[in-house]
Amino acid sequence: MNRRQTIPKHLRYTINDFNRQFPDDDSCLEHLKEQRYPKGVALCEKCKRERKHHRVSGRPAYACDYCGSMISPMAGTIFDHSATSLRLWYYAMYLMASTRCGISAKQIQRETGVTYKTAWRMFKQIRSLLGDDDKLEGPATVEVDEMYVGGRTKRLHAIEKPKTTVIGAVERKGGRVIARVADDAKKPTVHGFIQEYVLPGSVIFSDEHPSYDGIAGPHYRHYRIRHQARVYVAGSKKQIHTQTIEGFWSLVKRGIGGVYHSVSKKYLQTYLDEYSFRYNRREQGNLIFNSLLQRVSERADSPSARDRGMNVVQ
Numbered sequence: 001m002n003r004r005q006t007i008p009k010h011l012r013y014t015i016n017d018f019n020r021q022f023p024d025d026d027s028c029l030e031h032l033k034e035q036r037y038p039k040g041v042a043l044c045e046k047c048k049r050e051r052k053h054h055r056v057s058g059r060p061a062y063a064c065d066y067c068g069s070m071i072s073p074m075a076g077t078i079f080d081h082s083a084t085s086l087r088l089w090y091y092a093m094y095l096m097a098s099t100r101c102g103i104s105a106k107q108i109q110r111e112t113g114v115t116y117k118t119a120w121r122m123f124k125q126i127r128s129l130l131g132d133d134d135k136l137e138g139p140a141t142v143e144v145d146e147m148y149v150g151g152r153t154k155r156l157h158a159i160e161k162p163k164t165t166v167i168g169a170v171e172r173k174g175g176r177v178i179a180r181v182a183d184d185a186k187k188p189t190v191h192g193f194i195q196e197y198v199l200p201g202s203v204i205f206s207d208e209h210p211s212y213d214g215i216a217g218p219h220y221r222h223y224r225i226r227h228q229a230r231v232y233v234a235g236s237k238k239q240i241h242t243q244t245i246e247g248f249w250s251l252v253k254r255g256i257g258g259v260y261h262s263v264s265k266k267y268l269q270t271y272l273d274e275y276s277f278r279y280n281r282r283e284q285g286n287l288i289f290n291s292l293l294q295r296v297s298e299r300a301d302s303p304s305a306r307d308r309g310m311n312v313v314q
Contacts, residue, residue: 011285018094018289028086029060032073035297037062042071060086076300078125088112090293092122097289101255102274127270129295130277132178139201141172143245144194146185146209147253150262164265166272167193170245176280177248179272181265187211194220205242248279 022028033040037053040062044051046069053062053071061070074080079089091112095103105119112119136142144167151163167190168179178197182189190211198204200219206212207227216222223240225231234240252275256263263271281288 007285011287013098013286013289015094018091022087022090025060025086028090029073030055031293032077032079032086032296033062035294036073036300037071044069044071077296078129078299079296084114084118084122088114089122092119093126093292094289096123096126096274097278097292098286100278101251102259102271104259124267124270126292127274129292129299130270130273132273132276132280135197135199136169136171136176136178136202137174138171138199139203140174140199141203141205142169142198143172143205143242144169144190144198144212145206145242145245145249146182146190146211147249149253149256149268150265164268165189166268168245168248169194169197170248172244175244175282177245177276179248179252179276181269181272185209185211187213191215205240207242248275251275251279 022031036042040053041050042053042062043049044053044064044067046067047064051064051066053064055061056063056070059070060074061072063070074082074086079086082089092108095108095111105116105123108114108119108122109116114122146165146167148163149166151161165182165185166179167182167185168177170177180193180197182193187210190209191214194204194215198220203221203223204215205223205225206215208224212222212224223235225234225240225242232241232243252272255275256271260271277292278288281291284291
């Protein structure tokens with residue numbers, strides 16, 4: 001029996017769609033050019049004005065129609081100075097956007113034929129695009145919780161490694177999540193996180209951890225659920241709970257444990273950014289890939305000397 005397709009037709013973007021849209025490096029370069037320089041119009045450093053540019057045959061570059069000076073759409077992006085095929089970059093981004101629990105660099109190595117070092121670097125560069133520093137929209141109803149990643153139980157001849165603390169908040173309406181690596185889960189750290197990312201006037205739900213003491217006041221209303229008493233949902237409308245943020249934690253833990261096995265504290269924030277990016281755009285279906293491509297242009301360096309022909313990837 002065929003399972004019903006759960007993604008609406010207008011939100012589907014399959015591997016066949018990807019292959020049709022990006023069959024080769026030239027199509028990827030043209031797409032990147034249109035995102036950075038719509039209709040081929042870009043600032044010419046020599047002319048000092050906006051000029052239309054045309055493709056230079058045999059080179060990943062575009063030349064000014066007036067003076068001939070060249071620019072590269074890849075300059076200032078994560079693709080800059082990379083010898084890896086641009087289509088492989090796009091394919092890696094497609095795979096990263098399409099999965100729910102993440103995909104390993106080892107899997108990319110197997111599928112594309114690049115070395116593991118190259119695949120790992122590609123993922124590191126792509127994840128650098130995914131961080132968001134925005135606050136949650138609001139005032140809103142927000143769940144706040146902490147989780148602990150990694151670590152190791154102390155055993156004979158084994159050195160105990162402390163777990164890494166992560167603090168997160170998620171909106172119930174809209175479902176946007178923010179997760180940050182923290183030094184600890186003490187009261188000053190938790191309150192600082194809330195003040196930075198949760199707008200005043202919001203309603204906050206948390207568990208009974210002592211670090212949440214004192215949140216209620218002129219800026220926030222605060223309700224708690226007593227997990228130690230085995231109470232997970234309370235209130236007349238069953239609105240007091242932290243199940244939304246715990247669901248996100250479950251997704252992250254399954255992904256890290258099942259796909260990556262372990263992540264060091266040094267890189268953990270970039271992995272959290274990846275999961276948050278997909279979670280915050282889950283209603284886009286497979287079109288998350290388009291949002292990821294758009295980030296390349298949004299995070300590209302401003303036009304400068306780096307955009308000249310000297311920076312064209314050979």
